[in-house]
Amino acid sequence: MRILELFCGIGGVAEAVWGQPSLGRVVQAVDIDRQAALVYAANHPLRPTIATIESAASWRTRIAGWTADTWWLSPPCQPYCARGRQAPDDARRDALLQVIRMVAARPDWLPCRIALENVPAFEQSDDCSRLLSSLDAAGYQTNQQTLCPTQWGIPNRRQRFYLTAWRSTCKPPTIVPPPRPAAIPLARYLDRDHAADLFLDPGLQQKFAPGLDIVSPHGTDRPTSCFTAGYGKSIKQAGSYLAVAGRLRRFSHREVQRLLGYRDAFAWPSRYTHRQRWKMLGNSLSIGVVRQVLASLAVENQADIRR
Ligand SMILES: C[S@@+](CC[C@H](N)C(=O)[O-])C[C@H]1O[C@@H](n2cnc3c(N)ncnc32)[C@H](O)[C@@H]1O
Numbered sequence: 001m002r003i004l005e006l007f008c009g010i011g012g013v014a015e016a017v018w019g020q021p022s023l024g025r026v027v028q029a030v031d032i033d034r035q036a037a038l039v040y041a042a043n044h045p046l047r048p049t050i051a052t053i054e055s056a057a058s059w060r061t062r063i064a065g066w067t068a069d070t071w072w073l074s075p076p077c078q079p080y081c082a083r084g085r086q087a088p089d090d091a092r093r094d095a096l097l098q099v100i101r102m103v104a105a106r107p108d109w110l111p112c113r114i115a116l117e118n119v120p121a122f123e124q125s126d127d128c129s130r131l132l133s134s135l136d137a138a139g140y141q142t143n144q145q146t147l148c149p150t151q152w153g154i155p156n157r158r159q160r161f162y163l164t165a166w167r168s169t170c171k172p173p174t175i176v177p178p179p180r181p182a183a184i185p186l187a188r189y190l191d192r193d194h195a196a197d198l199f200l201d202p203g204l205q206q207k208f209a210p211g212l213d214i215v216s217p218h219g220t221d222r223p224t225s226c227f228t229a230g231y232g233k234s235i236k237q238a239g240s241y242l243a244v245a246g247r248l249r250r251f252s253h254r255e256v257q258r259l260l261g262y263r264d265a266f267a268w269p270s271r272y273t274h275r276q277r278w279k280m281l282g283n284s285l286s287i288g289v290v291r292q293v294l295a296s297l298a299v300e301n302q303a304d305i306r307r
Contacts, residue, residue, distance in 0.1 A: 001023065001024030001025075001069060001070040001113065001294070001297065001298055002024060002025065002027045002066075002067060002068045002069050002070065003017070003024050003025065003026045003027060003068060003070045003071070003072055003294075004026075004027060004028050004029070004030070004063075004066055004068035004070070004071045004072070004111070005026050005028070005029040005030070005048075005072050006029075006030050006053060006071060006072065006073045006074075006075075006099070007030070007031060007053070007073060007074045007075050007076070007095070008029035008030060008036075008037075008040060008048050008074075009031055009033065009036045009040075009074065009280060009283050009284055010036050010039040010040055010043075010280045010281070010283075010284055011026070011029060011039070011040040011043065011044055011048075012074065012260075012284045012285030012287060012290060013026055013029075013072045013074075013285070013290060013294075014026045014040065014043070014044040014046075015043070015044075015261075015262055015263070015266070015285075015287050016261075016285070016287045016290040016291045016294060017294065018044070018263065020291065022295075022298065023291060023294045023295060023298055024070065024294065024298060026044070026046065027046075027066050027067065027068050028046065028048075028049060028062075028066040028068065029046060029048040029049070030048060030049045030050075030051055030053065031048050031050065032050060032051070032052055034050055035272070035276065035280075036280050036283075037050055038269055039267075039268060039269065039272075039280060042267045042268070042269065043266055043267055049062070052095065053075075053095035053096075053098050053099060054094050054095055054098045056098055056099075056102060060109070063109055064109075068111055069111045069112050069113060070111050070112070070113040070114070070115070070297065071110075071111050071113070071114045071115070072114075072115050072116075072117075073096070073099060073114070073115070073116040073117070074116075074117045074118070074285065075095055075096040075099075075116070075118065076092040076095070077118050077119040077122065078090075078092055079092050079093045079125075079127075080118060080119055080121050080122040080125050080127070081119055081121060093127060096127055096131070097127070097130075099131075100127070100130050100131050100134050101134075103131070103134040103135055103138050104134040104137060104138070107138050107139070110138060110167070111167075112166065112168070113164070113165065113166055113167075113172075113297045114135070114140065114163075114164075114165040115162065115163065115164050115165070115293055115294070115297060116131070116162070116163040117160050117161070117162055117285060117290070117293075118160065118161050119160065119161065120146045120159050120160065120161045121161075122161050123144060123146070123161050128163075131163070132163075135165050138167070139167050140165040140166060140167050140168075141165065141166050141167075141168055141169070141170060141171040141172065142163060142164065142165045142166075142171065142172070143163070143165075143171050143172040143173070143174060143296075144161065144162070144163050144164075145161070145162050145174060145175060146159055146160065146161050146162070147159070147162055147175060147177070147289050147292070147293075148160070148286075148289075149261075149286045149288055149289055150223050151177035151178075151181065152177055152178065152181050152288055152289070152292075153178075153181035153182050153183050153184045154184060154223070154259065154261070154286075154288060155183065155184060155185070155186045155189070155220075155222075155223040155224055155259070156223055156224045156226070156227070156259040156260070156286070157223050157224070157225050157226050158226045158260075158286045158289075159226070160285075160286065160289070162175075162289075162293050164293060164296060164297055166297070172296055172297060172299075173296050173299060174296075175292050175293065175296050177292075183220045183221075185218075185220050186215060186216075186217060186218075186219060186220070186223075186224065187217055187218060189255055189258040189259050190217055190242075190255055191252055191254055191255055194249065194252055195252065195274075197274070198250045198251075198252055198274075199247055199248070199249045199250075200235075200241065200247070200248045200249065200250070202247075204235060205247065205248050208235050208236060209248065211236050212235070212236060212240075212241050212248065213225040213239070213240045213241065214240065214241050214242075214243050214248060215240050215241070215242060215243070216242075216243055217242055217243075224239070224240040224251070225239060225240045226239065227239035227240075227251070227256045227259070227260075227278065227281065227282050228282045229278070229279045229280075229282035229283045230279075230282065231250070231251075231256070231278040231279075231282055232250060232274055232275045232278045232279075233275060233279075238282075239251065239256070239278075239282075252274075253268075253274055253277035253278055253281060256278060256281050256282075257277075257281055260281060260284060260285070260286055260287055261286060261287030261288045262281075262287060
């Protein structure tokens, strides 16, 4: 597959296909965030286009030149987090609305495969219904699933909604996680050494500990919670803490990166702080699950996919 990664951030899709040629390759990526694009370019042989998706009408020639046969979309999830009740005036919806208009009005621009990732509540939103109707009108068959890396034994919860679409007479296949995956021990994802500034201040620890999600480095019974873009900024409900000899510490960005499935060699510009790295990772994707979704789209016997 020749993939156009829209809303690419630091490149979760490029990371998923890294070293996996059977899943395809990313031919171009687009985002508005220059800092995330620098991380992308430090790890993959392409420099994302910095542009708003809303300006897509002006990329006609570029889209044709990229000759992607697959689009991956990870639009902002904030408008849908509160049970999909998106505020009509939330400007963070505009980019996805532009894609929906494009699907409806520009069938000649569209690839044979489209995938979208968002929070589970997106499925109940009006924007999801709009997207499904326009895909149907443009001749796509769709499949929708909510998946979590814990279904593959990975000790990190990150439940996400995945929509796959084929311009075909048959539906993309449903992904079936293994029935009884072995739980991978959390210890396998942890650093040997960690910076002292990852420890919570004892005062904060005493005040907030009852409301925190705390895991043991040696536990296998409970996965870590979802690391959000707010990890390191919000004390509560942004990700787990590790209990180490009576103290609580945050997970390092490398540990979060490993739990998401990134390579250890994934590089960061040295000037980026812990907080910036956590934020970009919190916005990113669970790489192992993305691989499953891409593999389901890449099934080869779809002879009737209209290219
Ligand atoms: C949920 S994150 C996706 C992150 C990405 N999948 C990754 O692996 O890092 C949403 C991304 O959309 C980008 N974005 C938000 N509004 C945009 C717009 N109007 N046009 C283009 N990109 C936008 C943000 O900068 C952010 O990187």
